[in-house]
Amino acid sequence: MSATATTILNLPDQATATVPKKNYITAEHGLLSWLLTGDHKRIAMLYLVSITFFFFIGGAFAGLIRLELLTPQPDLVASDTYNKFFTMHGVIMVFLFLVPSVPATIGNFLIPIMLGTRDLAFPKINLLSWYLYTIAGAMVIASMVLGGVDTGWTFTTPLSTHYLNTHVITTGLAIFVAGFSSIFTGLNFIVTVHRMRCPGMTWFRMPLFVWSHYAASILMVLGTPVLAITLILVVLERVFGIGVFDPTKGGDPLLFQHLFWFYSHPAVYIMILPGMGVISEVVSTFSRKRVFGYTAVAFSSVAIALFGFFVWAHHMFIMGISNYSALVFSLLTMLVAVPSAIKIFNWAFTLQKGSITFETPMLYAFGFMGLFTIGGLTGVFLGSLGMDIHLTETYFIVAHFHFVMVGGMLMAFLAGVHFWWPKMTGRMYPESLSKLAAVVTFIGFNLTFLPQFILGYLGMPRRYHAYPPEYQVLNVLSTAGATVLGVGYLLPIIYLAWSLKYGPVAGNNPWQATGLEWQIQSPPLTENFTTIPIMDHEAYDYEWLEHQNQHGGTYIG
């Protein structure tokens, strides 16, 4: 490949190429064969469909929020309806989209293949996890249809336990159920990584995608149960008035905050770590280079997971925790920036002197790197005590976590979906249209959320549906950006669906990537490999791939 090539895309001759007749999609037929499947790839597809569904519901609420904020007056909806909007937006996006997004779809599909095994350790538990997710989703929809809930996604006590007469119990129990779905996914991944690696697959030959999922799984397994018990306590408090968070009975609302953020801060790393795994794969493939500092990137994932458990109180700086503990948590928060920066720098060095090409996944990955860096650095602002007191509960916070979650995670999710789409379906998406979508998303995103940094800095509080008229210009910009962003998200749904039937046949390895998943047919067989592979090279070894290609024949199955 010459250094001036504009694409590494390498499709088979379309005149003769066909998608293999025997694969995991055609292995069985009928709805029941999907609903009762134990195949990790089919479960990943079930997840992909359901999280996309919830993404668009959550997105619709975001649209309504932005529409209301178009004008300073509260003209579209009443204030408590607005509260329900942002609550549904938050609950759906956090618990039903971001937490399962990459792990339950792309991770589910790829981790067994990347480790050279036939399935996750517990296929039935994997399916159970999807059913739990579906039940949780149905409960959230039910609470929405029955009249909604307006606690905010944080279920803050005593607001949620004493002052609101909405469907807090239904939603709380839904999150409880969704939590177990997440626990089972994490548990399955950890056991699979420990016990199911193929011969020769040492820990430091695993793709970084697997490392980051391993780290995220640790967080899922250790953090989520704490959220579960916390929500049970909230429900008990509402139903029986037991007083554990009720100051009039001697309970402490701050205890709720501690327990809630003990999960919900690590949860943001549950959301972002798998996305970082996607970026490692994409950046390496489209730079034709081994990821720079593989070991550092691998350990930085684990370090993020570890530090992530010791920073939760930075959500509570203005809630009356002691100054000394605030000081310590502020310092610890700064520490998380270190492993995150390690990743960004290592990706930058991977790019250096690489043969970079700009296919759609790479465009999304570049979007991720830029936006995540901004999101991460503003996180450092917020982690500093003095700044936080000024900026917390303003739009600055909103912009910050949307840069990380939407600019970071959603970009990574889309990068991953595009990158592995040919592997999952056997067909390519239309390249130019998808590049357009990537660019539209990037522009729309910045237009939506950059103004919010300024709004927050100027002091516009979050969670209000009216604001002083001088903020209108920036709010109009933001709403306009949200519209563009919406187009950016609708485009993929359309052309990806189109590509299922009309997309060019992708072949085994359209990107000439090195991962085990690219050495098998697309879409894979139900059993992934005809014989279990033996890993005899490092991850991201492009010389090995070239050697494979020159000497003909596929490596596995």
Next chain:
Amino acid sequence: MPHESAIHEPAHHEHEHVFIPQHRHHFETEEQQREAGSFGMWLFLLTEIMFFGGLFFAYLLYRNWYYDAFVPASNQLNVPLGAANTAILITSGFFMALGVWAAEVRKKGLLVIFLILTTIFGAAFLGVKYVEYKEKWEKHHIPGASFSISEFVNPPIDAKTGKPGQKPLNVDMAQKTQIFFFLYFGMTGMHALHMIIGLGLLIWLIARAQRGDFTSGYVAPIENFGLYWHFVDIVWLFLFPLLYLINRHPLQ
């Protein structure tokens, strides 16, 4: 559901050696299947520790804040019943351990008997717990609308000494006993819920053991359930001293 590996599936694969019928075909070896199952179970127990951890944390916090209320409230608990229950639960766990042994040495009859004994002692534990809960109900010590603090504000007079059995609390501090009782019911209730789930699983295991599922070399479900049952025991071994025993008679 930790008993994934317990699913029956005829082995339809083309390996050379003979597999047990319960071998799942995505595992390369039986060894791998067994290790994965027990590793998964240990991880699940880790999540359980975190689940109870939230309650233990709340207990620690409130015990420090409302020490004066926690002492008389904890004195309301029935130590003989609690101690008897500890013995009952340990006995149940002992029979479970014997059950694992019986499965390993492939003695079907013994396994069924031990599992039944495990179940009986487990149920006995819940029976005693019911008696204790009922006592609290009668004394209006269940947190919520009908909670009564009168016993802590005006402690009953001890017949022998003619003085109150406890130091009376002011109304404000007496309110805090409700927190103690909530934690008592929350923690022992969660524990009891785990016992009930365990008893359900035990009945299912007994039925399968009766069919001889676990006495032909496939003991993973029994082993993994044993881990769960012992975990439930261990939780109680922490709950009993924390709720019933610590500082019943604080140094004056």
